[in-house]
Amino acid sequence: xxxxxxxxxxxxxxxxxxxxxxxxxxxxxxxxxxxxxxxxxxxxxxxxxxxxxxxxxxxxxxxxxxxxxxxxxxxxxxxxxxxxxxxxxxxxxxxxxxxxxxxxxxxxxxxxxxxxxxxxxxxxxxxxxxxxxxxxxxxxxxxxxxxxxxxxxxxxxxxxxxxxxxxxxxxxxxxxxxxxxxxxxxxxxxxxxxxxxx
Amino acid sequence: xxxxxxxxxxxxxxxxxxxxxxxxxxxxxxxxxxxxxxxxxxxxxxxxxxxxxxxxxxxxxxxxxxxxxxxxxxxxxxxxxxxxxxxxxxxxxxxxxxxxxxxxxxxxxxxxxxxxxxxxxxxxxxxxxxxxxxxxxxxxxxxxxxxxxxxxxxxxxxxxxxxxxxxxxxxxxxxxxxxxxxxxxxxxxxxxxxxxxx
Numbered sequence: 581x582x583x584x585x586x587x588x589x590x591x592x593x594x595x596x597x598x599x600x601x602x603x604x605x606x607x608x609x610x611x612x613x614x615x616x617x618x619x620x621x622x623x624x625x626x627x628x629x630x631x632x633x634x635x636x637x638x639x640x641x642x643x644x645x646x647x648x649x650x651x652x653x654x655x656x657x658x659x660x661x662x663x664x665x666x667x668x669x670x671x672x673x674x675x676x677x678x679x680x681x682x683x684x685x686x687x688x689x690x691x692x693x694x695x696x697x698x699x700x701x702x703x704x705x706x707x708x709x710x711x712x713x714x715x716x717x718x719x720x721x722x723x724x725x726x727x728x729x730x731x732x733x734x735x736x737x738x739x740x741x742x743x744x745x746x747x748x749x750x751x752x753x754x755x756x757x758x759x760x761x762x763x764x765x766x767x768x769x770x771x772x773x774x775x776x777x778x
Numbered sequence: 779x780x781x782x783x784x785x786x787x788x789x790x791x792x793x794x795x796x797x798x799x800x801x802x803x804x805x806x807x808x809x810x811x812x813x814x815x816x817x818x819x820x821x822x823x824x825x826x827x828x829x830x831x832x833x834x835x836x837x838x839x840x841x842x843x844x845x846x847x848x849x850x851x852x853x854x855x856x857x858x859x860x861x862x863x864x865x866x867x868x869x870x871x872x873x874x875x876x877x878x879x880x881x882x883x884x885x886x887x888x889x890x891x892x893x894x895x896x897x898x899x900x901x902x903x904x905x906x907x908x909x910x911x912x913x914x915x916x917x918x919x920x921x922x923x924x925x926x927x928x929x930x931x932x933x934x935x936x937x938x939x940x941x942x943x944x945x946x947x948x949x950x951x952x953x954x955x956x957x958x959x960x961x962x963x964x965x966x967x968x969x970x971x972x973x974x975x976x
Contacts, residue, residue, distance in 0.1 A: 582839045582840060582848045583831060583843075592816070592824065596813075597805060598801070611827075613865075619824055620825065621790055626790065630809065630814050642781050644781055666807070668807050
């Protein structure tokens with residue numbers, strides 16, 4: 581390598597997900613050849629983000645302030661609370677749906693083998709539900725074994741505090757061809773088929 | 779978005795090649811969730827690289843010093859000079875081959891329509907060849923129309939200065955199936971077939 585600093589830059593890019601040696605090289609060359617301004621800005625924002633972004637004290641999503649902009653907003657319905665596993669899930673729901681309630685980010689799901697039990701997940705949420713403001717707890721955990729176990733636990737927790745638990749609908753994805761849907765999903769969708777109305 | 783700073787971080791990642799909104803999100807979340815140390819280091823190295831990496835005064839490759847480590851090295855054969863189009867090409871040759879000579883990075887190729895003529899490409903190289911140290915000019919430009927035109931021009935330049943021009947072999951890629959090789963390459967490889975020896 582003609583430049584030790586360039587070598588360091590290439591290695592540093594590999595911290596990003598899905599970036600191997602070859603892609604890291606391409607990124608480094610691209611920034612140096614055509615994107616120095618963008619690179620400068622990325623360096624600056626990244627340094628600031630890594631230092632300043634923590635977690636919202638209410639929803640546990642990423643935030644550089646104690647309470648994030650969504651939780652602090654006066655325009656959200658505080659009776660609905662949607663529980664997701666990760667910040668990325670929260671963003672997906674916020675982008676795709678018209679949901680105007682609040683969120684709670686678990687930052688994980690029940691996984692006894694990894695030492696994540698109900699205690700680790702639920703204490704802050706239980707306190708939140710005990711406040712009595714929440715009437716519907718929308719459980720948006722993954723459709724995996726751990727996600728389902730977490731959903732089951734959250735539903736119990738909600739009922740204990742007088743909130744109504746709900747779960748995202750499961751079935752065939754929109755626009756998917758029946759032939760290519762996995763067996764589990766197809767079997768579930770068939771078993772929970774609903775009546776057609778005009 | 780719950781955090782304006784996170785939004786900025788996602789936008790900033792999009793300066794990288796091949797990174798769209800979705801990948802940028804994944805990168806931002808990944809760094810915040812699992813790679814803060816790596817992110818801090820990337821920010822620091824990137825800021826430094828963007829400011830400090832310029833071009834080697836001899837080979838024009840990226841370097842943070844006036845003369846890059848390869849050009850400054852005492853262990854390279856100064857009679858061989860390999861001309862490439864870009865720093866990435868130079869790195870590919872350095873990694874794949876056992877070449878121990880020096881390099882010259884054109885940072886482009888002849889492209890009259892874009893205002894890159896022989897003058898823009900060749901002045902520094904001509905001065906280098908006039909030095910008389912180089913005996914072989916290895917032309918490693920791309921097999922494109924512009925690359926070929928550039929190669930032709932460089933060969934003339936080399937001969938004018940008493941250096942022997944050479945060109946990378948063209949033909950079938952190793953391990954490729956004949957059936958899938960493009961027509962131009964196949965026709966060329968067929969036409970320039972060599973005698974087999976024991």
